[in-house]
Amino acid sequence: MTARLTRRIGVALIVASIAMTPAVSAQEPRTLAVAPFTNISAEPSRNWIGVGIAETVGTDLRDADGIDVLSRAVVDGAVASLGRAGSGASAERVLLEVVRELGADYVLAGAFQQLGDRLRLTARLIDVQSETAVEAFKVDGRLGDLFELQDRLTREVRGAVRRMLGRGAGTRIASDGAARESNGSGNGNGEGEVPLQAGNGNGAGRYARYDEDGPNGGLNASTSAGPRGLSPGTVSADGSGGAGGELLLGDAYAARSGSVPAPAAQAGPAAGFAIGGGRRSVQAQRATEPPIIDGRLDDAAWRDAVLVTDFTQTNPVEGAAPTEQTEVRIAYDADHLYFAFYAHYTDPTQIRANRADRDQLRRDDWIAVMFDPFLDQQRAYRFSVNAYGIQGDAILRGGRSMRGPPGGGGDSSWDALFETGGAIVHDGWTAEMAIPFKSLRYPSRGAGEHRWGFQITRTLQTKDETLVWAPMTRAVAGVLTQMGTLGGLRGLSVSRNLEILPTATAIQLGRLTDTGYVEDDTQPDLGFNMKYGVTSNLTADFTLNPDFSQIEADRPQIETNQRYALFFPELRPFFLEGQEIFRTPGRSNLVHTKTIVDPQIGAKLTGKTGNTTLGVLVANDAAPGKLDDASDYGFGETANFVIGRARYDLYSQSYIGAIMTDREFLDSYSRVAGVDGRFRLGQTHRAQFLAVTSSHRDLDGIAGSGPMFNAEIRRDSRHLSYSLDFNSIDPDFRTDAGFVRRVDMQQLDADVEYLWWPESWLISWGPEFRYRRNVDHAGTLQDEDFRADMSLRFARNIFFRADAQREMERFQGIDFHKTRFSMRNGINTSRRFSLFYGMDWGEQIRFVENPFLGRMFDYNVSLTLLPTSRLNSQFRLDTARFADMHTGELVFDVKILRTFTTYQFTDRLLVRNILEHNTGNGKVGINLLFTYRVNAGTAFYIGYDDRLQEGIYLDRERFYNHDLQRQQRAFFTKLQYLFRY
Known part of the structure; x- marks a missing residue:
């Protein structure tokens, strides 16, 4: 303690002596510290280079007006003494702590890397108080030219210091504003x-x-x-x-x-x-001839294209120089945006690339471009590609935090038509991309220039590293707000996008009946879909007899002992297009199109005009009229849905909106209408609300109505994040077009989280605390719980999270007090496998007519194996076990095992097999699908689906054992071909 106190006093004396130094000019000088440059190459004997760079740069900057440079001996000594004190923080954190105590306003920190006779110097000028990089520098050359490289870096830093001190012109703001x-x-x-x-x-x-x-x-x-x-x-x-x-x-x-x-x-x-x-901005260059999209960068179009090479890290070390070089070339013509990517690797064996179906890139290295054509920070498109040219695309919504990768996440159910090609080369991989303007929605500019929000991201899975072109920080909430801009786009095609997608299907079903298993005749069917670009930013969709066969399957969920209904996401293409427009704040979904079970006809208008985003959906549903009793007055009738949405953009990630839904069947109806809004408050805060009311009447003529209200304020930042949410749903609130898990509630949720960012082998860690209290509208406490979490994120894609929860839950008029624990762990360090594990245990209610408290133990394990670049096998086990607390009797023990295997024969041809077994109900499922996909619209499918169940679960009087009985079997084919004009 005495030695540490002595060091602190020494540092304080240095600070005091600096503070008493008289000013050398009318303007108080700024203080700069220059740290020794870090050696990140494999030659420890070259460490002297970093010391020499710092000495040279620091000495040359001492004659700069308006800047005081701290002595290298002072900086080195303070760093050494504090570093030996050992707080466990990263080198940069130690450095910032030291120079802050020394009174420095800025610090120049850098690194050098040697590869053969080549030398690279990188540096960042950091504002000590805000801990943000003011400028970044990169100098390349030969080792023999080290002195010249030092001089070049010094000149760049000197220029940055001059700009930093405001020696040139500009408009200044006086104290009176x-x-x-x-x-x-x-x-x-x-x-x-x-x-x-x-x-x-x-x-x-x-x-x-x-x-x-x-x-x-x-x-x-x-x-x-x-x-x-x-x-x-x-x-x-x-x-x-x-x-x-x-x-x-x-x-x-x-x-x-x-x-x-x-x-x-x-x-x-x-x-x-x-x-x-x-x-940050870049001007695209117009191409005189389009490139051939084959992944090889040998086209004439790339020679004149603008080149982008200046990237920075967002992960694992925010603001640091990248460990690998990236080159991106940008060009365009009237019909397409073109991109060429060159991803360099010092060790090409670290490339992660797999041949897979589209949107399956999350385990690969990939590069993505993102566009915000309206520059309103409300919505962005993302297009991705890996080393084999496999495509990914998604819609990003405004308001996403920076906790995850800036190029990740989003709604990947959106599928756009674009072209890609990729190739692995000796020092990395190359790829090309052509994005038709018809695949995007953008404002009409006539002959004027388009300027879009723009970002480029690169992900290196082995290093758990994410790079961005436009610098981003977790200190600012949101991804879209920190994008750069893409300009220079003129003379874009004004032709309307017309897409016609006919479909032909055939299915042959077999099913178990009371008299035995019967095979039905083959049922051919035709469908028709059309998309028309009313304007460049407004699209109309129409569907007739859409096909929703077993191409996709819902992920199984354990349904045993569930108090509330489970949510299954939408998978059908017609409803996925533009679905983000219909989303509203809060935890309830006012528009859940899975309630439209069997549509025969549908139409939709989505897009943006001016600052107003619009969405209208009209469809019918034949499912309610499919009754066994032909004398029922609802037999053969259809339900009708009308959904409307409008949203007016105010400013960055802020809007005011309105929504209306209506579902009618015979004399019954369910209607919801209301308003919502979201408001960004500074760089880290946002507030949002939803206020709607419902009106409904059932088939028996019983009518009712009730409101729902939600309000939330949230802060998302690098260290401190918190939220406060209030949700009130009336007992008589009902929607048949949405999904509301629970009514009769007035719930308050509070959440606070603090993260430290060592950004070394431990990337981040910190606690989170949550409190929830729910009272019904009669004033009775229904739920109250407190939860404490601890999360740790390590380098190379490893995470761990654990929590403890104390909860009171009221069920059937009884207050149950429970203590529960959970743990989550994920490892994705290898290119050949990844493992995720979760476990929940503690006390739980048995939700039956006479409820009681028991002990539950749930766990899930997910293992992904990629033995080759073409084969991907995923194995998942979900379990739920429940025992009576008092007797120890086992009440249930349910396990669901699912395997999902794909093999990619070529870039277009793949086979997928899904096997499922549920011990809770004795069901077994087999789903085999061959896919030949030309693009996002044109594809051919042929598949087999088999559903079996243990006889004792199916009918105890008819079957006496656990032998499997076939419930249903289907052979199906589907052909769809996209015509675009």
């Missing part, structure tokens, strides 16, 4: 800030940093640089220019501060909120 101009220029080469006045790309400017607590309601003057671009350029008041630092503030900020206004038409509603301003 008025805007004042000075003469100079700035190119916007920094991170996350907005230039208040554009310059000629040769100097530095003063920038406005977003600050939710600032005197200007979110924007404050800051003497630091704007976002780095590919090359210096200019930014004018109309938003044009080739560098980063695009002006995207909008008229709302101009009215408050008097600064230069942004282009209202181009910026989108998010711009006025000033979130995401100062985006």
